[in-house]
Amino acid sequence: MTQPPPPARRTPLSRDRVLRAAVALADRTGIDALSMRKLAQELGVVPMALYKHVANKDQLLDGMVDFVLGEIGPPAPGPDWQSAVRARILAARSALLGHTWAATVVRSRTAPTPALLAYTDSLIGLFRTGGFSVDLTHHAMHALGSRLLGFTQELFDDSPGPAPADPAVLRAMAANYPHIAELAMAAAHDEKSVVGPGCDDQFEFEFALDLLLDGLERLRRRGWSSVG
């Protein structure tokens, strides 16, 4: 006659709760350690329960991207298109930098999510109201690419390793790659660097961004057109 105790159900699962847990888990343990099984365990739930709220893992990752993009906030009006676009891109950058895995996951997506479409649409709007033709806006969007979200793909991770390598190895490096060695030496002694010896990612990002935005402004003023 005694009924079994009701299962100690936590607040019922929802898509939102699944996504929040996934973001938190990825923040804590890294994106490689995020699996459907571990996420289910985290939520005190059997793996298959997740599939009621996300169709599959790809859709989970899409949702996580949208969650982060939601932290960007609305565009702030600027005195001109260039500072408005610049501010918006840097806002996206700081949102993505808040989650170490975010840029990696965005890179792996191919289909746009609603938040990404909305963000893209707002940026196109900034160009158009700033006096860009449809044609030039189109090429500007392609030229900026992932930089619109505040990150870039570097050739390789050039942050200096924890310990300087074996001197013999270093000497061999310098002999084989003299130009790289010259750059590395200069960067290592760079006083202005914020992060100590090595490269200041934020400076490099803004340097490249301004190079592109300045170039685009020059084309706009010139009335550039790809069909001309």
Place this chain on the structure above:
Amino acid sequence: MTQPPPPARRTPLSRDRVLRAAVALADRTGIDALSMRKLAQELGVVPMALYKHVANKDQLLDGMVDFVLGEIGPPAPGPDWQSAVRARILAARSALLGHTWAATVVRSRTAPTPALLAYTDSLIGLFRTGGFSVDLTHHAMHALGSRLLGFTQELFDDSPGPAPADPAVLRAMAANYPHIAELAMAAAHDEKSVVGPGCDDQFEFEFALDLLLDGLERLRRRGWSSVG
């Protein structure tokens, strides 16, 4: 007394043979279908046999990248730094485009491989002999990033799907994302596009590349310095 027939050994395994088979398999079946187990099967070998020639799968992928980079060929001298750099980057691009998986795999690598270091070194050399300071060269390399290898990360894949979607969906898209719709309409009707309606990737790549190279040349002429 009858000896067992000698095992019908194919030419013995070597690192080079493993890498060539991996490249061929990835070319044929895509990078997602490339597993250590399938590669071993392709070579008529037990999976563990591969581990004598590559330490693990990461090192296999590194080797594959180096194989593709080896197809770039040596730098050709140009009349000026800008055309020399441009030609070298476009050569890298065409090498990578020969393997659909190459850009994806390069993106996933973090440590540089010998061929990538050699390529990077040669590009730095082109800047330096072209009159760039160490400082400006450093920032130029960061600004170009993966574009040095001839590819960029787009925000999302905007190539038009095979069939135009449900008209109701299209109308909803246009209502929610008016600026994107405007661009998409213009691109779809673009006569000059090489690939039919849609975007001409090669044009977009060169547009952005020239925007950056032109900007860098302007900085070089001005004697720009980050510590100034």
Place this chain on the structure above:
DNA sequence: ACCTGAACACCGTTCAAGT
């Protein structure tokens, strides 16, 4: 000493059996 089959510790997802 060398080689390798079986095993380990995972995956994402399907599916049928249970309530």
Place this chain on the structure above:
DNA sequence: ACCTGAACACCGTTCAAGT
């Protein structure tokens, strides 16, 4: 109708047993 445990079809890699 709903839920879920077990199973399926894979992974990369370790390791001990066999030659």
